[in-house]
Amino acid sequence: MATVSFQQASRIYPKSERPAVDSLDLQIADGEFLVLVGPSGCGKSTSLRMLAGLEEVDSGSIVIGDRDVTDSPPKERDIAMVFQNYALYPHMTVEENMGFALKLAGISKDERATRVREAAKILDLSDYLSRRPKALSGGQRQRVAMGRAIVRNPQVFLMDEPLSNLDAKLRVQTRTQIAALQRRLGTTTVYVTHDQVEAMTMGDRVAVLKDGVLQQCDTPGVLYDRPANVFVAGFIGSPAMNLVTGDAVDGGVQVGSAVLPVPRDQLTRAAASNGKVTVGFRPEAVRLTGPGEGLPVRVNVVEQLGSDAFLYTSLADAPDDVLHSADLVVRTEPRTPVASGQQLWLGTDHGALHVFDAQTQQRVD
Amino acid sequence: MATLAIPATDTGRDTPPAAPATRRRGHRGGSKAGKPGPVTYTLLTLVALVSIFPLYWTLVAGSHTNAEIAATPPPFLPNASLFDNFRAALDQAPIGKAIINSVLVSGSITVGTVLFCTLAGFAFAKLQFRGKGLLLSLVIGTMMVPTQLAVIPLFMMIAELQWVNQLQAVILPTLVSAFGVFFMRQYLISALPNELLEAGRVDGASTFRIFWSIVVPVARPAMAVLAMLTFLTAWNEFFWPLIALTTANPTVQVALAGLGSGYVPQRSVIMAGTLLGTLPVLIVFTILGKQIVGGIMQGAVKG
DSSP: OOOEEEEEEEEOOTTOSSOSEEEEEEEEOTTOEEEEEOSTTSSHHHHHHHHHTSSOOSEEEEEETTEEOTTOOGGGSOEEEEOTTOOOOTTSOHHHHHHHHHHHTTOOHHHHHHHHHHHHHHTTOGGGTTSOGGGSOHHHHHHHHHHHHHTTOOSEEEEESTTTTSOHHHHHHHHHHHHHHHHHHTOEEEEEESOHHHHHHHOSEEEEEETTEEEEEEOHHHHHHSOSBHHHHHHSSSSOOEEEEEEEETTEEEETTEEEEOOHHHHHHHTTTTSEEEEEEOGGGEEEEOTTSSEEEEEEEEEEOSSOEEEEEEETTOOTTOTTOSOEEEEEOTTOOOOTTOEEEEEEOTTOOEEEETTTOBBOO | OHHHHHHHHHHHHHHHHHHHHHHHHHHHHHHHHHSOOHHHHHHHHHHHHHHHHHHHHHHHHHTSOHHHHHSSSOOOSOOTTHHHHHHHHHHHSOHHHHHHHHHHHHHHHHHHHHHHHHHHHHHHHHOOOTTHHHHHHHHHHHTTSOHHHHHHHHHHHHHHTTOTTSTHHHHGGGSSOHHHHHHHHHHHHHHSOHHHHHHHHHTTOOHHHHIIIIIHHHHHHHHHHHHHHHHHHHHHOOHHHHHHSOTTSOOHHHHHHTTTOSSSOOHHHHHHHHHHHHHHHHHHHHHHHHHHHHHHHHHHHHO
């Protein structure tokens, strides 16, 4: 077990001008479960591969424990990796797959068998040890890939979207199993996903990347409650945060015919760049108010989920210059008697507004 | 906006009954394609007959005398003179030695070609190194140079090495082939996922270990095909062995060339000798054919 740190690490692919990972600075504590999340092409997998030694580091450095591994090959880094498509050796049995790394490390046959069996027991694979990957289900293959990582007892686990090939139900189930396994083993883990729900539920901390640049790295709670910029605000949370941009006026931000109230000093700082302010509010921070009070919206679609309901609405009097006004999502009590096409008025809870500078996209408190 | 929502739910309600119908239709089409009709069988039988006939004619002609073959109509059934003709052929040329020589030569060339082409194909397919594109085009470029052009310099080289009439003179020049390198490269590019190699590297394997423990098992079906092709080509090779070897130490094809020579070519002896020279290959592929095809199928399913 060890700490991991990225120090100004960059990766520029040949024939590309923009770095895939741009001066990444990240400290990962011993035993921590850190999730790298972002949309596709944000550099999260590249960062992981740089840590694994499968991708060159063009500038900066990567340190595992107290060892600078920037130029070391993967086998000298004492890491184990779980690949998106599992990358099981097709001609080897489950036992051979899990024991391959131990065999290469020159560990005796008996000890290899013991360690593979232990890992198989943890992962409920004992009955499948003599099978080939071909004869396993997707979930079992995924567990073999996990097993191949844990038998080695490495300093760091690297996982590259290990759940993306599973069906939705199995994914939720395996998600909790991986998190529990990681807590039990206490091994530092870096986990890459594009799924923000996975990121929020599994990680001790979550690092959000976009275009190769780290946007914010913090606990799931802080990311949700205090997103550092408009991108993180829109990326974390499902359904996403409602974001509207409008002119700063006396008392708040003009959105359509209504004004969303923003405290004066916050408003002044947010509007400093170009007079426009982006405000965000989460679906659950919205109340239905009486006619004429707050934002007038028209309901487009009602989604009944049983435990709650989501109203997908748009501003009733949307002027053309309002960005992100296509959908304002509202969470309500289930079975609220609301129909498509109905006009409603929305109010936001006090203190629930997130305020961003519309130009720099940064959060203003 | 409200109208937008209504068709959406409508299509949603329509989808479930539609789905089984499509599946049924797909299944019927599939079973039709799976069962070939009488036309297919007739065609396949014809093709098989046409392919088998030359071999059968070798047997028939090899088991008659020259005069009997020349008769009208020609004989269509084998005859007991086959063994007399075998004896005549064995008297006229060292066919036994030639078969042993051919097995040695073709076997070494096959092992060498499969090993070296797999190594080079793997390097060209998956390793990153400077000048890779240029080297590959050079390798492919050699396919465009006719063998005949190389014969004189090659002969001068083996003469210098005093290898004339030695088996290594026919083995060494063909131990690796440009076609084989390209063939293995193409196969490995598609059949070997990069993640498998990366998993090997993370597991701590050296490049050679990755080749031996991961690449070779994955490449096995293509290696079998290459082995089959190479063995046949080497067995049938005539031009270069005729130059490099003598009739005292020949391969099968060189020995056959010395058969039935004289004022009137003895066709029946030539045919009997040809049959002797072909039998080992036939036996090998009758026995191994199933395994080779099996290997190909297994690889296809494993993907």
